[in-house]
Amino acid sequence: MDYDDDGISFSEYTIEGEQIDMLDNILDEYVAESCANSAMLIDMAGNIIAQQDNGACEHDLYSLAALASANFAAVDTMAKLVGESEFSLLFHKGESESIHFSKVNSEFLLITIFGKDVTLGLLRLKVADALTKINAIWE
């Protein structure tokens, strides 16, 4: 298994220390621009890779990451059962908090928690920007 001294190592993928810094910066900017409460990049096994929030977010993020990856995997399996390659929009709306899921690539998901003052349209625009930037890290 190969990795840098200050990087992250996995069997399926490797992220170097510099890339973690870039991810943190992208998420930080994304949270600020979208006015979301919290954003985290997780892998499909439910591990948190990077996370940023607005400083007022007190959710249990490890449990959220485990449930989010499982939820995504379940929905993805359902899509295949009805003959779709994937469902492009996965979003749960609550009275004051909502959760938005975006697939970054085959390994990662971007999970965003946002309040009622953020519109889904704006959020989706900002998500698209963030996804482009995140994917550019691996190009």
Next chain:
Amino acid sequence: MAFVNMKSKEVQAKIVYYGPGRGGKTTNLEYIYSKFRERIKSDMVSIKTHGDRTLFFDFLPFDIGKIMGYDVKVQLYTVPGQVKYDATRRLVLKGVDGMVFVADSQVSQRKKNILSLKNLQENLATYKKSIFKIPLVLQYNKRDLKDVPLLPVQQMDKDMNSQLKVPSFEGSALTGHNVVPTLKKIISQTMASLQNVLK
């Protein structure tokens, strides 16, 4: 595979409790949760049916402190044991680092244990993992039962551990007997398997 953050010196490892339905997987986690309540910051998450059976999984994140300079977070999961939930069972195995197989010691459950172990082997194979290579500990649960016939431990060893040759414990998830030793064993085996990464 575990998530190792060399920058923040943090390891997240995934340990999954597997086994036949009503075998005591959730009860293992509930005992661990009650025993280490002060060290576990979040609540145990359970996705279950109205009849209190596990529908998707239980989840318990557990900080075990520093190992080799790394802050180690173990994520304990259970799978639904019922045969019909194979699709969701397979999803929970994604990225697994270590396994505890909780077998039911009742004579009536002998066949179910063997089928579940075989199912584990098949499901691991879908992730290109071998049951012979992954850190694995067996727990022969329900040894405390008095009113029903129990399988002799030698028989259970022969049924399930003759080829695997992994550590096994006689336990009782309900009373807590050998629940913590089982957990400690799988954590040490899992961390040993990660040693190459954590040097």
